Amino acid sequence: MITTRDHEYRLLAWRFKQAGIANPELDARLLVQAAARCDDIEMIREPGKRLSDVEMERLRAFEARRLAHEPVSRILGTREFWGLAFEITPATLDPRPDSETLVETALELLRDSEAPAILDIGTGTGCLLIALLHERKDATGIGVDISEAALAVAARNAVANGCDGRAAFRRASWAEGIDTPFDLVISNPPYIVAGTIGTLDPEVRGFDPHLALDGGADGLDAYRALADVLPRLLRAEGHVVVELGQGQAEAVTGIFLAAGLVVCRVVSDLGLVPRALVATLPRG
Template sequence: MSACQPGESVGAFLCQAGQVLRAAAIESPRLEARLLLGHAMGATPEQLLREPGARVPAQAVARFGAALAARLARVPMAHILGRQGFWTLDLAVSPATLIPRPDSESLVEAALEALPDAAAPLRVLDLGTGTGCLLLAVLAERPAAFGIGVDVAPAAAALAAANARANGLAARAAFLAGDWAAALAGRFDLVLSNPPYIESAAIAGLMPEVARHEPASALDGGADGLDAYRSIAAALPGLLAPGGVAVLELGQGQRQAVERLAGAAGLRVRGCRADLGGIDRALLLAAG
C-alpha cells in the first residue's frame, strides 16, 4: 500500500499515509496516519512527532501497510489498534462489541451525579455491557461498589471480564452471557444500559465503519428502534432497589418515545443529560 521503503523517515511515511487517507475521505488523516505508524512501530504518536527523521525499520513496514489497507477498507481504528480509551480506562475492543464512544460518557456522569456518595456500597447492573465500559467506569469512581455486566454475546462478556482484570477491577465485577435480566435475581442501586437503538432499516445507511464492522446485535433496535427499551422498561421495576436509579443511553430524537415506554411500565423520569453535542443522551429513571 505504501511506496515508502524500509529505512525511509517517519516523516516520509506520515506524509504519504496522510495523503492516501485524505484522498479516501478519512477524517483527521494526519492524526490517523500517526496512530497507524505508531501502532506498527510500537511508538506513541507524540514520539513520531518529536522524531520525524527517525528511520522506519523493515519489520514495521509490512505491519504499517496492512494497517493502512485495513483503515482504507473502513475497518474502525479501534479494531486496528485493538484498544479504545473511555473515561479513565484503557479498554480492549473486538468485533464482538460496540466500540465505546465519548457520547456514552454522559451516562457515567449522570450516574455519578445521581449517586454522589463515593463510599456507598452500590450494587450496579449493566445490561448489554459490551466492553464493560459503563460498569467499569462507575466502579473506578465508586470503590465500594460491586457490579454485574450482562451481554447476549458470550464473546462480549468474556472481553468485558478481561477488561475488568486489565484495569484492576475484577474483584468487584462479574460478567454473564444472557438475555437482558432474564437470569438475574435481586435488586440494584444503579442500572446502566446502552441498548441497541438504531432502526433496522437505517443500519445499512450508517457510516461503513459501523454498518460493516460493528455487531448488528449491538445496533439493531427493531423496526422503530425501541425494542430493547421495551424489554428493559418492563424489567426495571423488578430490578431497582428503593432509591435506585436507571440510566439509559438514548439515540437522537428518542427521548419522548422512551419516556412514554418508561411511564407505561410504572417508572418515573428523573431527568435527562445531554452529551457534548447537545443531544439528549442519558435518561434517568426511578421506580414510580
C-alpha cells in the same frame, strides 16, 4: 526509498485525506506509531528514524484496513473511554465519547450512596460498568450480555483496569435470572431502526456487531424489554440510566411511564443531543 516515521506519517495522512477519511492526520499518526511500536514522545524525538521492513509491512496492512473504512480503534484493538483503555473485538461495540454522558450522570446519582450495587445490561466491553467501578472504589457490579464472546472481553477489561475483584459478568438476555435489586441499572441498548442500519457510516455498519445495533422496526424494542424488567431490578430510590438514540427521548419516556417508572430527566451530551434518560421507581 525514504521510509522514516515522519515521511510515512505525512504520506499516509495525504492518502487518507484523498480518500475522504475523517481525521487523516490523527489516524496516520496513530497507525505509524502502532506499526513502529513507538509512543508520542518517541515519534517527536526521532521523526527521522527509519522503519524496518517488518514495520513497513505492518503499516501497509494497517493502511489497507483503514482505507477499507475499518476504524483505527478496531485496527489497534483498543479504545480509550473515560480515560481508560478498553480492548475491543468484533464481538463488541466500539465505545464512543457520547456514552461518557451516562457515566457522568450515573456518578452524580450515586454521589450519596454507600457501597452501591450496579447492573450493566448489554455490557459489551464492560466500559460503562468498569468506568463506574474505577471511580467508585466501594461499588460492586454485574455486567450481563447475550454474547459469550463480549463477556470474555469485558472480563479481560475488568482485569486490565483493576476492577475484576468487584465485577462479575454473566450471560443473560435482559437480566433474565437476576433478581437482586440494584442501586443503579445502566444500559446502552441497541437502538438503531433495523431498516436504517445499511445507511450508517461504513465504520459502524461494517464493523460494529449488528446484534448490538438493531433496535427492531422502530428502534425501541430494547427499551420495551428493559421496561419489563426494571421494576424488579431497582431498589427503593434506585435509578436507571439508559442511552438514547437521536430523537428517541419522548418515545422512551412514554414506554417507561407505561411501565410504572418515573422519568426524572434527560441529559444531553456535549453535542447537545439528548443522550441519557434517568428514571426511578415511585415511592411506596
